[in-house]
Amino acid sequence: MRWRISAVDRLDWRRLDEEIVVRNDVTGSTHLLDSLSAELLHTLLGAQTPLSAGELAAQLAAGETVPQEFSSSIEATLSEFKRLGLAEPSE
Secondary structure (H helix, E strand, O other): OEEEEOOHHHEEEEEEOOEEEEEEOOOOEEEEEOHHHHHHHHHHHHOOOOEEHHHHHHHHHOOOOOOHHHHHHHHHHHHHHHHHOOEEEEO
């Protein structure tokens, strides 16, 4: 499964140190993202095409071996992004 940002033009975000505050104008919700979530959001925002969880893990690991628990955390974060309306699976 590949992921992309939902309604990228409807998100307003600000970086605060290692965290991001993001407002979703579609849902009217504001979220404080931890450092992993912030990096995932930033990576998806900069992607030219939708990315898989594995591709996201590889980019965030910067060439290092990706531990299974890191991949699991990314998948859980992507599921949470879907629930919050921040990202969606792309076909």
